[in-house]
Amino acid sequence: xxxxAAVAVRGLRKSYGKVDAVxxxxxxxxxxxxxxxxxxxGAGKTTTINMLCTLVNPTGGGATVAGHDVVRERxxxxxxxxxxxxDPTLDGYLSAEQNLRFHAELYGVPKSVVGDRIRxxxxxxxxxxxxxxxxxxxxxxxxxxxxxxxxxxxxxRVLFLDEPTVGLDPQTRSAIWGxxxxxxxxxxxxxxxxxxxxxxxxxxxxxxxxxxxEIVVIDSPEALKASVGEDRVQIQTADxxxxxxxxxxxxxxxxxxxxxxxxxxxxxxxxxxxxLFAELGMPIRSVSVSRPSLDDVFMSYxxxxxxxxxxxxxTMAWARAMARR
Amino acid sequence: xxxxxxxxRVPARSAGHDLRAIKIVLHREMLRFVNDRTRxxxxxxxxxxxxxxxxxxxxSLVQGSIxxxxxxxxxxxxxxxMTVIMTGMFSAGSIVWDREFGFLREMLVAPVSRGAIVVGKxxxxxxxxxxxxxxxxxxxxxxxxxxxxxxFLTLLAEMFLAAFTITAFGVMLAARMKNxxxxxxxxxxxxxxMMFLSGAMFPLANLPSWLHVLTVVNPMTYxxxxxxxxxxxxxxxxxxVNAVLNPGVTWFGQQVPVLxxxxxxxxxxxxxxxxxxxxxxxxx
Numbered sequence: 001x002x003x004x005a006a007v008a009v010r011g012l013r014k015s016y017g018k019v020d021a022v023x024x025x026x027x028x029x030x031x032x033x034x035x036x037x038x039x040x041x042g043a044g045k046t047t048t049i050n051m052l053c054t055l056v057n058p059t060g061g062g063a064t065v066a067g068h069d070v071v072r073e074r075x076x077x078x079x080x081x082x083x084x085x086x087d088p089t090l091d092g093y094l095s096a097e098q099n100l101r102f103h104a105e106l107y108g109v110p111k112s113v114v115g116d117r118i119r120x121x122x123x124x125x126x127x128x129x130x131x132x133x134x135x136x137x138x139x140x141x142x143x144x145x146x147x148x149x150x151x152x153x154x155x156x157r158v159l160f161l162d163e164p165t166v167g168l169d170p171q172t173r174s175a176i177w178g179x180x181x182x183x184x185x186x187x188x189x190x191x192x193x194x195x196x197x198x199x200x201x202x203x204x205x206x207x208x209x210x211x212x213x214e215i216v217v218i219d220s221p222e223a224l225k226a227s228v229g230e231d232r233v234q235i236q237t238a239d240x241x242x243x244x245x246x247x248x249x250x251x252x253x254x255x256x257x258x259x260x261x262x263x264x265x266x267x268x269x270x271x272x273x274x275x276l277f278a279e280l281g282m283p284i285r286s287v288s289v290s291r292p293s294l295d296d297v298f299m300s301y302x303x304x305x306x307x308x309x310x311x312x313x314x315t316m317a318w319a320r321a322m323a324r325r
Numbered sequence: 326x327x328x329x330x331x332x333x334r335v336p337a338r339s340a341g342h343d344l345r346a347i348k349i350v351l352h353r354e355m356l357r358f359v360n361d362r363t364r365x366x367x368x369x370x371x372x373x374x375x376x377x378x379x380x381x382x383x384x385s386l387v388q389g390s391i392x393x394x395x396x397x398x399x400x401x402x403x404x405x406x407m408t409v410i411m412t413g414m415f416s417a418g419s420i421v422w423d424r425e426f427g428f429l430r431e432m433l434v435a436p437v438s439r440g441a442i443v444v445g446k447x448x449x450x451x452x453x454x455x456x457x458x459x460x461x462x463x464x465x466x467x468x469x470x471x472x473x474x475x476x477f478l479t480l481l482a483e484m485f486l487a488a489f490t491i492t493a494f495g496v497m498l499a500a501r502m503k504n505x506x507x508x509x510x511x512x513x514x515x516x517x518x519m520m521f522l523s524g525a526m527f528p529l530a531n532l533p534s535w536l537h538v539l540t541v542v543n544p545m546t547y548x549x550x551x552x553x554x555x556x557x558x559x560x561x562x563x564x565x566v567n568a569v570l571n572p573g574v575t576w577f578g579q580q581v582p583v584l585x586x587x588x589x590x591x592x593x594x595x596x597x598x599x600x601x602x603x604x605x606x607x608x609x
Contacts, residue, residue, distance in 0.1 A: 053434060054434070055430070055433070055434060075338050075436045076436075078434060078435065078436035079335040079337075079436040080335070083434055085427065085430060087427050088426075088427055089426075089427035089428055089429075089430045089431040090427075090428065090431075091353070091357075091423075091426075091428045092426070093356075093357055093360055093361070094353065094356060094357075098353075098356065101349075102349055102353055102431075103431070103435075105345050105346065105348070105349035106345075106346050106349060106350075106431075106432065106435040106437055107335050107435055107436060108335055108336045108342040108345060108346075108436075108437075109333050109335065110333070110334070110336070113331055113333060116331050117331045117333055120330070120331055153333070154333050154335050155332050155333040155334070155335075186330050187330055187332075
């Protein structure tokens with residue numbers, strides 16, 4: 001296990017009764033990187049975060065965060081991490097500044113810097129002018145920004161963001177990503193985040209794809225896309241079964257119906273399309289070619305799209321509900 | 326945007342740090358209370374109704390049997406405890422609220438001991454409840470209780486002790502509760518019999534023995550009786566009336582001294598606090 005890793009995890013497991021929420025994961029997060037946990041709802045992301053944040057005890061295996069063991073050195077870990085949970089954890093009856101002051105006192109931030117530091121983090125998320133407003137008057141996006149500011153208040157070495165942009169409008173989502181990117185420039189910090197938005201995973205230095213409580217692959221988004229390699233072609237026809245059959249016979253391609261279209265991969269999509277029209281021998285209503293995206297990476301490693309995986313993820317909903325308590 | 330990043334070092338855990346945590350949890354409790362006027366008023370309605378409506382009605386009925394004293398004077402210490410107890414319980418209930426709205430997580434994941442959070446909560450609840458009690462205390466003149474500084478200081482201290490213990494009781498109940506309805510249901514269930522059996526509403530003298538036993542095992546009795554003794558010590562009441570209205574508490578025929586009664590309340594408070602802290606330590 002790397003001595004200097006910001007987060008080092010080995011064989012980490014969590015079971016709730018007979019349900020294995022996390023089935024033994026291993027990974028390391030390097031100092032200063034943005035590490036993304038990508039997976040459908042119910043894949044075990046939140047449970048993993050809860051274990052790393054010392055809120056849930058692992059059933060097996062272990063982990064260190066900022067060099068401290070998450071079970072034996074709980075306080076040490078807590079002093080070195082910032083947390084933004086999936087559900088808001090603010091006191092709506094207090095003002096924005098009072099919420100941060102509460103946090104500063106609870107974390108023992110030295111009195112001489114409390115005021116300045118609060119101002120700094122609030123300015124960073126552009127909420128300083130609303131510091132005296134009660135939090136219950138804030139929109140969802142403002143609350144999330146305030147929580148990010150609060151998570152940073154005590155200069156944590158590792159910031160955990162559990163689905164930081166879920167349920168927010170696209171504009172707010174991109175603003176939050178702006179703060180996160182800016183944050184990396186300003187502070188010496190490692191960011192560990194979970195998401196089930198593919199486009200957000202692109203911002204990460206490295207991502208781990210997690211599915212059914214197991215890590216399927218870990219690499220940079222570019223390397224993952226390169227590993228899938230081929231372009232994706234999707235066609236609409238009158239008879240999908242016949243089209244799949246024809247693709248196999250005439251081109252030797254394995255195709256399948258994904259997202260309502262016959263989908264297959266070829267090395268160079270643009271050049272293949274003219275041949276497809278000439279030789280398939282049946283009418284094609286529409287065609288689309290796309291370079292590999294993280295969606296394709298996800299599909300290639302887990303065998304389903306993240307949307308399909310979420311539709312089938314109900315069995316884990318219960319485990320999640322347990323984990324969130 | 327500030328050019329220099331202000332870097333913060335979170336200090337290692339120390340007594341000073343825990344003390345800061347206790348203070349801020351307590352401070353929040355007060356802020357919340359001051360901001361919530363509705364709650365302030367609603368917590369006072371019941372005792373005031375009991376004191377001035379029930380007290381006046383019942384008073385005219387029993388007037389003949391307790392010459393020289395207003396029945397409301399008798400009820401006064403009881404109603405102070407009632408205010409304190411309801412407010413304290415309500416404060417403890419905010420833990421359930423905090424859990425429902427997520428704020429509890431913010432506290433539980435901080436690098437402070439669970440004990441500091443629970444102590445802060447109990448002290449906050451106790452101070453808020455004592456503050457509410459003071460409002461009732463201010464009405465002393467209306468029911469014939471003299472405005473004596475020594476009496477008021479004694480009552481204040483006794484109120485605070487009772488408030489702390491009841492808040493600790495509430496926190497212990499709230500430790501595992503997941504929603505407010507359950508908590509308030511349970512709170513009603515616990516408070517009503519404790520109120521009725523504490524001597525807050527009727528004197529505990531000459532009760533049938535089964536009822537007497539219940540009043541003696543009721544912890545709230547030991548919070549109400551010292552307050553009544555303090556009030557009656559400042560009144561000029563005929564001995565036979567005093568014997569009826571202010572009989573004190575007896576264990577096996579022996580009068581229990583006030584200090585021992587207060588000791589019982591304090592010990593119970595400490596025990597409940599301990600259980601509450603243990604509950605929060607376990608609930609990881």
